[in-house]
Structure formats: C-alpha cells, structure tokens
Amino acid sequence: xxILSVYQDTAxxxxxxxxxxxxxIAATLAEVGxxxxxxxxxxPIRAGxxxxxxxxxxxxxxxxxxxxxGYVTVDAISVTSDSPEKTPLxxxxxxxxxxxxxxxxxxxxxxxxxxxHIEDRVYAVLCEKNDLISVPAGTRHWFDMGEHPHxxxxxxxxxxxxWVAQFTGxxxxxxxxxxxxx
Numbered sequence: 001x002x003i004l005s006v007y008q009d010t011a012x013x014x015x016x017x018x019x020x021x022x023x024x025i026a027a028t029l030a031e032v033g034x035x036x037x038x039x040x041x042x043x044p045i046r047a048g049x050x051x052x053x054x055x056x057x058x059x060x061x062x063x064x065x066x067x068x069x070g071y072v073t074v075d076a077i078s079v080t081s082d083s084p085e086k087t088p089l090x091x092x093x094x095x096x097x098x099x100x101x102x103x104x105x106x107x108x109x110x111x112x113x114x115x116x117h118i119e120d121r122v123y124a125v126l127c128e129k130n131d132l133i134s135v136p137a138g139t140r141h142w143f144d145m146g147e148h149p150h151x152x153x154x155x156x157x158x159x160x161x162x163w164v165a166q167f168t169g170x171x172x173x174x175x176x177x178x179x180x181x182x
Contacts, residue, residue, distance in 0.1 A: 002111065002126030003182060004028060009120050012176040016121075029125065032118045035134035036125070039106060051076035054108055058154060061106075061132075069134075071104065071156040081148045093143040096173045097165040101158035103141070106132040110151030113144040113179040117172060126182050140168055146179035 004025040005015040019025050026036045041057040054076045055062065062074055079086055096117060105112070107127050114133055116123040117140040127133055135141055137158075145151060 002128045002131065003124075004126070005124040005177075005182075007122040007124065007176065009117060009122050009172065012122070015124075025125070029123065029133075032116070032121075032123065033136045034116060034123070034125075034139070035132075037132050038130050039132055040130065041108075045108065051078075054152060055154060058106065058108075062154065062156065065104070065132075065156060069102070069156075069158075071102075071158055073157045073159075074154060076108070076152060076154050078152045079145055079149045081150065083149070086145070086149050090145050090147075090149065092165075093145065094173055096140050096142050096168045096170045098138055098140050098168065099135075099165060101137050101164075102156075103135040103139075104132070104156040106154040106156075108152040108154060110149070110153075111179070112146075112149075112151055112153070113182060114141060115144070115173065115176055116141045117170075122172070122176055124177065124182075126179075140170075142173040144179040 004019040006017050007015050019028060029036050039058060039061045042060055043057045045054060045057045055074060065071060107129055109129055111128040114125045114127060116135060125133060
C-alpha cells in the first residue's frame with residue numbers, strides 16, 4: 001500500500017495529514033465515498049503476460065466486483081517508459097476531469113498517483129501493486145503515471161464505451177505534487 005496525503009485545495013505546499021497504514025487510508029477514503037481494497041492473484045503472473053492472462057489471474061475478484069457494482073466491461077492497460085503513447089496519455093490524465101461512471105483501477109504492477117478533488121480537499125492516493133481504487137462517478141480528479149511510467153492496471157467500466165472524461169478546465173492539478181514528488 002502506498003500513501004494518502006490530504007491537502008486543503010488552496011494549500012498544495014503542505015498536507016494536512018499523511019497516512020501510510022492501509023486501514024487508515026481505506027477508512028479515510030471511505031468517508032468521502034472512495035473505495036480502496038487489496039487483491040492477490042489467484043494464479044502466478046509471468047513477466048510479459050498478455051492482457052487476457054492478467055485478467056484471468058484476477059477473474060474471481062473481477063467477477064465479484066462486476067456482480068456487486070454492475071460493471072459491464074474490463075480490460076488491462078500497460079504503460080512503460082518505452083511506450084510511444086506515454087507522453088500524450090500522461091498529459092491527458094493530468095488534467096482535472098470527471099466521469100459519468102465510476103473509475104476503477106487495479107494495479108497489477110507498478111504505481112500511479114490519483115488525486116481526488118472533493119469539496120475543499122485534495123486526496124492524493126499513491127496506488128501501488130495490489131491496490132484497487134474505485135473513484136465514484138462525478139468525482140473531480142486527475143491521474144499521474146510519472147515521467148517514467150511503469151504499470152499494468154486492470155480497468156473496469158460501467159460504460160461499454162470505456163473511459164469518457166469531462167474536463168473541468170480548472171488548473172488545480174498543476175499546483176499539486178506529482179508522482180515523482182512522492
């Protein structure tokens with residue numbers, strides 16, 4: 001488990017609190033409607049596994065979540081420093097946006113920083129291997145994969161169209177720490 005830093009949305013220079021214990025992080029996020037849990041693979045995953053193999057290794061957890069929350073589609077995304085799309089993907093995710101559906105990500109490998117802008121707070125959640133985060137529909141947020149990304153994530157969607165963002169036009173994301181600052 002990573003780190004949760006909670007900021008006043010007008011004061012990015014100093015967090016109000018920093019949590020490192022998984023139960024404390026999950027409880028604090030639950031207070032604002034964000035779900036966090038840990039998953040373990042049901043079968044070992046080899047390096048270079050296909051998306052299908054990655055999804056198969058977590059099939060029981062995926063099926064449970066799909067049944068509980070009505071998600072209709074699942075995929076896996078892999079981004080590394082060598083990925084040709086890393087720069088435009090990072091730029092797109094770094095802008096504050098929201099979705100009409102939940103944003104659910106499970107980190108199979110690597111890490112990423114979700115920053116959630118809820119009321120007058122920013123919850124910066126450093127997600128690492130085995131972390132699942134579910135950001136509720138309508139939550140303003142941004143995601144940083146870092147300058148040198150390295151992650152594999154399973155994504156679940158309520159919408160068969162996949163990731164559809166509504167950008168807020170706010171510049172808040174540029175004022176807060178990035179993944180490389182954690």
